[in-house]
Amino acid sequence: MEATETQKPWFYESAGQRKGGFSEQEMIGLITSGEITHGAIVWRNGLPGWTKLEQTELASHLDKSAPPPLTGEHINNTIVWILAFAPLIGLFAEAIVAGIVYGGSEYRIQRALSGGEFFYITLALNIGLSFWDEHVLKKGGTDTSKFKGVTWLIPVYLFQRAKAMKHNLAYFIVWLVCFGFMLTAFI
DSSP: OOOOOSSSSSEEETTTTEEEEEEEHHHHHHHTTTSSSOOOOEEOSSSSSSSGGGSSGGGGGGGSSSOOOGGGGSSSOOOHHHTTTHHHHHHHHHHHHHHHHTTTOHHHHHHHHTTTTTTHHHHHHHHHHHHHHHHHHTTTTTTTTTTOTTTTHHHHHHHHHHHHTTTOHHHHHHHHHHHHHHTTTOO
């Protein structure tokens, strides 16, 4: 026999898609398995709209699974701030490598930097730091799937991170300023 809407009234959002309907027991199973966690939004008939799981009668089952994710003020933001200055740090690292490669010749170093000969150093630094920061967020319990795989696209990642952690856009803006400076430094 096929389940009716009243038997499976629960829905939840995952990656921008509506999943459901599920019975209350199925929802409890999804919560205890970790498929649905703190911050998930759910709906069933009778709710005013999509509602955070913590604000429904299913909230008591969250305590049996995992603790809620750390909030923005409790996450270590050291890596994201290093990432914010990564364009300048990378430029400095490029200059050091160019100095080693070209034996300290100022003309050759400046030419290498203005020609972007060692750009991959800054690129690797930015991407590496963003993936490291995403790892820190995951360890803090933040669902990073909402970043939709753009961790390697630094300004988008920083913007989405600031919104997800309820931070202001300071590190996003600092990165943009540093990147702009890096682009104009040797023109």
